[in-house]
Amino acid sequence: VCIHRVRSCSSIRSIKSKYVCVFDKSALKCSHQQRLFRTSPVSCGQIVQFKLSDIGEGITEVTVKEWYIKEGDSVSQFDSICEVQSDKASVTITSRYDGVIRKLHYSIDDIAFVGKPLVDIEIDASKGVAPEEDVVETPPMSHEEHTHQEIKGHKTLATPAVRRLAMENNIKLSEVVGTGKDNRILKEDILNYLAKQTGAILPPSPKAEIVPPLQKTEAVPAAPKDKARRIPVPVSRPIAFSGKDKTEPVTGFQKAMVKTMSAALKIPHFGYSDEIDLTQLVQLREGLKPLAEIRGVKLSFMPFFIKAASLGLLQYPILNASLDENCQNVTYKASHNIGVAMDTEQGLIVPNVKNVQVCSVFDIAVELNRLQSLGSAGQLGTSDLTGGTFTLSNIGTIGGTYAKPVILPPEVAIGALGKIQVLPRFNGKGEVFKAQIMNVSWSADHRIIDGATMARFSNLWKSYLENPASMLLDLK
The missing domain is CATH 3.30.559.10 (Chloramphenicol acetyltransferase-like domain)
Structure with missing residues (x-):
């Protein structure tokens, strides 16, 4: 009789024998079968490596501009994980899984590569998710990858971020006309649909002009108003400068330029x-x-x-x-x-x-x-x-x-x-x-x-x- 104790911790599983007694060939065969039997985790979840998928336009690397989560945070499907910037545009990466963030593979302003792990997410295997072999080996769905929704006999193409935007604004995707490839619904289609429904159009955000501060000079009597120009007074004392050169990598839109x-x-x-x-x-x-x-x-x-x-x-x-x-x-x-x-x-x-x-x-x-x-x-x-x-x-x-x-x-x-x-x-x-x-x-x-x-x-x-x-x- 073989009595086994199963110890499960994160993605590591080991089967350890407490007592092993082999009487004959049949018992040995039974013990061998039990060692090949795969158990499910009891208290701990599975670790999924969420990889940065291809975002199109031949982009192979991006810069991580902002994290919306940290280690230990709980996330749900379609929750925003981070914002990355390529040499063409900024893209928000959303989660495919429900789970807990266990590791961030990059810091702010680090270069992330397509196909490499972005974050580690611990998911609850008891909620009917795919087995560990499928979860680890299958790359997560791309942020730009099409997802499908059956609506009255046909499929509506949209990304998770677009679906979430539609859901937050109580918009049925079947009522939106897609302008993307294969009638795919884009973010702009949702915004245009909202504008037509509400009659509101987002005004451009005014950009504040930076006004350089006036240089302090020695007190000079106010010039008469009839004078067109004011003669500047030179500064007599030397200016002490203690600044240092700074080197920064060329990233983002500057790299595209x-x-x-x-x-x-x-x-x-x-x-x-x-x-x-x-x-x-x-x-x-x-x-x-x-x-x-x-x-x-x-x-x-x-x-x-x-x-x-x-x-x-x-x-x-x-x-x-x-x-x-x-x-x-x-x-x-x-x-x-x-x-x-x-x-x-x-x-x-x-x-x-x-x-x-x-x-x-x-x-x-x-x-x-x-x-x-x-x-x-x-x-x-x-x-x-x-x-x-x-x-x-x-x-x-x-x-x-x-x-x-x-x-x-x-x-x-x-x-x-x-x-x-x-x-x-x-x-x-x-x-x-x-x-x-x-x-x-x-x-x-x-x-x-x-x-x-x-x-x-x-x-x-x-x-x-x-x-x-x-x-x-x-x-x-």
């Missing part, structure tokens, strides 16, 4: 600049702003710039194309996915407005509001940041008139918009009048775009903005 700009150096840039009289457009926007505010949308000049660019691209499609690496083929893009450079706390990002050629000025304004809101919160998705075909950089909101924009591969053209200035100009009668002037700087890939094409496109774009009513003739 290094890759993109290194590739851009291979492109021969052609520059072209001009000035635009926006006097009529300024008046038109002032009249439309109250109507847009009633609809809950902030109307800037950018939607007009983007729509005018799309109308110009219809006449000059070579500017909405791409050139292959061997410079043997040119691909003309059917969609006008126009990118807009944004300055955020995470760095420079360039989300794009999809299919501008079929959007109205108001539609573009709504999408820009959404992108600005997500960009300010650092929540832009990969779909928002990829697929661009043409780019406009509104550097004038910060300052400056002319710039030398750098093309974003695989695009072939980009425009930089300066600030709007009130300047004197002459009309057709030789009379001086007050004009709203903006400067534009274009860069084009000189391998496939010549100067004449760039100039003609710029002239057409300029005509739309200087006479906004002319855009009505070409709107579709």
Whole structure:
């Protein structure tokens, strides 16, 4: 007779004999069978290594930006575990299991690799979970992997994070139209559905401008008000400086900028600049702003710039194309996915407005509001940041008139918009009048775009903005 004592601790199981008495071959056979018998844990759970799965776009490593849990915390399915940032976007990783966090494999700002363990989760095997062999050997479901839900005979595709967002807002996924691949429901689809139901649109988060403190100088008598400038008083005493150099790794969006700009150096840039009289457009926007505010949308000049660019691209499609690496083929893009450079706390990002050629000025304004809101919160998705075909950089909101924009591969053209200035100009009668002037700087890939094409496109774009009513003739 063999009496066994089972000792189970976490993922380690051992079967230890207390008494072993072998009388004959049959008893020995019985004892052998008992040693192969696999028991279930009684009081302790199983340890699952939750691995970082592929999040697409060929990304192999990410930076851990924030942990939402710590060791010892209990988590449920779809609970947020951490936020990671690739060189393209930030992604929130959610849990697949119900259990207790036993180990975090990375610290903040560490580099996590796809396919490697992210956290260890102790799950309760008594709740009908898969056996240990299945749990350990099978990689956890990817954050971006499709999950299925049977609804009236068909499957709805959505990620766990999207399902949780829908559940928190009491939204039935069967009522939402998916815009992703294979009709997959995206986070943006849920937000757009909420906006249509409630009529509320998230306004862009204002970014506080950092004002440098005034330098303390020696007391100087106040200058008279009629003096245009104040003569600075030099500081006589030397300044003691004890700072030290600091070295930081290149990560996140900055790392993406290094890759993109290194590739851009291979492109021969052609520059072209001009000035635009926006006097009529300024008046038109002032009249439309109250109507847009009633609809809950902030109307800037950018939607007009983007729509005018799309109308110009219809006449000059070579500017909405791409050139292959061997410079043997040119691909003309059917969609006008126009990118807009944004300055955020995470760095420079360039989300794009999809299919501008079929959007109205108001539609573009709504999408820009959404992108600005997500960009300010650092929540832009990969779909928002990829697929661009043409780019406009509104550097004038910060300052400056002319710039030398750098093309974003695989695009072939980009425009930089300066600030709007009130300047004197002459009309057709030789009379001086007050004009709203903006400067534009274009860069084009000189391998496939010549100067004449760039100039003609710029002239057409300029005509739309200087006479906004002319855009009505070409709107579709």
